Amino acid sequence: MALRGAAFMAFHHFSLIVPLAVSAIAQADVQSSWTVTQTDFTRFVDGIEMPLGMDTSRMACFQDGVVSPAVARRALEDHGLDLDTLVPSSSEGWMYVDALNPNRTVKEVVDSVASLSASPDVDFVSPIFLAGSKSLPWIVTRDIILSFENTLDEQSRDQLLKTIPGSIIESDLAGMTGVVLIETDLSNAFEVLDLVNALDQMPGVKFAQTDALWWTLPLGGVPNDPLWPQLWGLEQSNDMDMDALxxxxxxxxxxxxxxxxxxxxxxxxxxxxxxIPGFNFTGNGSTGDHVTECDAHGTCVASCVSAVVNNGTGAVGIAPTSRSIGMKIFNSVSFFGFCLGFLESQDSWTVNGINQAADSGAQVTNSSWGGGGASSVINAAFSSTRAAGVLHVGAAGNDGSTTISWPASSTSLIAVAALASSGNRASFSTHGQGLFCSAPGEGIWCADAVGSPGFGTxxxxQIDGTSFAxxxxxxxxxxxxxxxxxxxxxxxxxxxxxTCMDRGASGYDTEYGWGFVNAQAAVESLDVETPCAGDTNGDAVVDVTDVLNVISDYGPCNSCPTDxxxxxxxxxxxxxxxxxxFGPCP
Known part of the structure; x- marks a missing residue:
């Protein structure tokens, strides 16, 4: 099984310090040892110009249809790259590679990109830009996403599309009206950035961006104790819990x-x-299952929602008879067999997942990840599906700062901080302006992927993080x-x-938001009749008819009213x- 826990992993010029294990005191923030070099390059997110840093020691190359590093390296010779460091991305055709000179200037990177993109054997080249609150890798692709204002007439839209070098892959991307995915004929990141930044400022264009390939962090940790403690977040003696019972x-x-x-x-x-069966949007499977041995985070997250109750196994979720649906929009990042603790996605994968969730009937979604670069099209997908009735929940972050991580910082999501069993904010939990509420997130027991894949055997x-709050x-x-x-x-x-239990300063505060979420108070606040246990036919009495219904359904029975x-x-x-x-309902 791949190495997990706090580890120093060096891959020639590219090195990562990834403290994945969670100490008893606090969860260490994931730190990257790549140097963030400031550049003059920028991108736009929802109309706001945002700076881009750069890791000048590495590059990303795309060769259409190529998945083997052995094949890819033949096209990359004589370009100042260390071909022994070539590793594939989880997005087909993309490869990461070190430069022979790890101390290149930005100008030298620009020149190298121009030289490599001129090669007939390479379809597209991007430097490793760094974006988001954690300065994580953000790679420009040749595909762009363009969203038109509703006020733009069809003729003007068609004329604008004709000026873009390339062809349309998908109109109304992921069912989003007026959002177009285009494969350009451009060969490097700087050409694409110039194009989308110009388009973004044009009248009639809501936003324009590359279909970026980006990294983020799962906002949780790895096991710290194999023993089974009480699920304090559901019920505990000091009443700092969600009152699940x-x-x-x-x-x-x-x-x-x-x-x-x-x-x-x-x-x-x-x-x-x-x-229920899930979906995979990353191109490496057809269901929502984990694919690699580094994938594990989503199962633990889902079990906090809907781990089964009264089956004599493992943990229990706060809504155990509701159901989760896995939407695989990420692949875990691994280099040379090492799980790095990062997740990799592409904008089009994520927006397809968000819209498919709504189409599948999900009324609530959960995003336990953050720290990467924000995206206009992902923000738009969250916004449109919320308007259609879907509540989006996001993890605030694990760096203890007062800056909420994206996407939880988006106005279309509610941001959640993590609490310790004392009812106080966990030391690692991000908080600050925009925090909605808090929930248990330290010392949480949850389901792990069955067998050797997953966090443990x-x-x-047991795990910490806002990922589980x-x-x-x-x-x-x-x-x-x-x-x-x-x-x-x-x-x-x-x-x-x-209905939150107030914590910290009276009323709303940026330390706890509205306070400690309380399940009992939330459901009791609703003006509905309390269901009568045992009344299978709704006639307000538990009698022989209900006994006969139970006998009729006896045995395995999914979603039966007699269960x-x-x-x-x-x-x-x-x-x-x-x-x-038995008898009249109260």
């Missing part, structure tokens, strides 16, 4: 309420995660929707905010629940 007296989640997990996949066969792990909030939102499925995202936010404990099995426990409630 009280919430479950009302609902443990409607199976029809889906929570989409945007991540590196979700173990599709995990016995302890209540889920078992099927459960966010899905707890997503799960509480699922409970709220289970009680009242008609609620809009704004209304769900209002329920969550007004009172939500374990997908009508059995002895359900009969006991019915007998305990």
């Amino acid at each position: 009280g919430a479950w007296d009302i609902t443990s989640g409607d199976p029809n309420v889906l929570v989409a997990i945007f991540d590196d996949g979700l173990d599709q066969d995990h016995p302890d995660v209540n889920q 078992g099927d459960t792990v 966010a899905p707890y909030v997503a799960g509480v939102a699922a409970l709220v929707l289970s009680v009242d499925p008609s609620l809009t995202p704004d209304e769900i936010e209002d329920v969550l905010a007004t 009172f404990d939500g374990d997908n099995l009508v059995g002895v426990n359900d009969i006991l629940i019915l007998l305990d409630a």
Whole structure:
């Protein structure tokens, strides 16, 4: 199994210090030892010009259809590159490679890109730009994404498209009206940046950008103890918890309420995660499953939402009878067999995932990642799907700073900080302006990918991070929707905010947001009738008819009204629940 934990990994001129293990004191921020060289290059995100740094020691090259480093290196000889460092990206055709001279100037990188892009054997070349709050790799591709204003007439739109060197790959990208994905005929990043920056400022254009290939961080850690402690975030003696049992007296989640997990996949066969089949948008599979041994994060995240209850296995989610759906928009980054602790995506992968989640009926989504460069088209996808009724939840970040990570910082998401079992903010948790609320995120037990893939060799792990606080909030939102499925995202936010346990300064503050999310208070605040356990036909009495219905369904039964404990099995426990409630409903 690939090395995990705090490690120093050096790949010739490119080195990473990746402290993946979580100490008992605090979770260390992931630090990169690449040097951020400032440049004059910029990009636009939602109309705001943003600077781009650069790692001058490496480059990214694209050769259409080439996946083998051995094949790629033949085209890259005699260009000042260390071909022994050539490694493939998870995006087909892309390769990362070190320069022989790790101390190049920006001008030398520009000259090298021009020389390499002139080669007939290379289709596109980009330097390794660095973007986002963590200065993570952001690579320009030859494809661009163009969004038109609704006011632009069709003739003007067509005339503008004719000026762009290339051809349309997809109109209405991921179902987004007026958003076009175009493959240009350009050969390097600087040409594409010039094109999209000019287009972005044109009248009638909402935004223009490259279909960037970018890295981000999963906002969580790795196992720190193989023992099984109590799930303090659900219930504990000091009452610094989400009051799960009280919430479950009302609902443990409607199976029809889906929570989409945007991540590196979700173990599709995990016995302890209540889920439906997912999707893969990265081009290396057809389901939402993990693909490489470095993929593991998404299963743990999903289990915080919907790990199965009363099955005698592992952990339990806050909404155990609602269901998760894995939306694989990331591949974990590995070089030479080492898992680096980063995730890699492309803008078009992510927007397809966001829109597919809405099309699949998800009413809540979770994004436990951040630190990379923001994207206009991803912001637009979050915005349009929220307007269509989907609540988006994001992890605030793990660097202890007061700057919320993107995408949680977007106005279309609610940002969640992590709490320790004391009820205080975890030392590693990001907070600050824009924080919505807080949830358990330190010492969290969750499901791990089954077998050797995953964080450890078992099927459960203990873990820290806002990655796990966010899905707890997503799960509480699922409970709220289970009680009242008609609620809009704004209304769900209002329920969550007004029922949080106040922490820190009275009322809203930037340390805890609205406070500690409380599942019981949230569902109790809704003006609905409390369901009567055992009443299978809704006639307000538990009688012989209900007994006969339980007998009829006895055995494995998915989403049956007679499955009172939500374990997908009508059995002895359900009969006991019915007998305990026998008679008129209260």
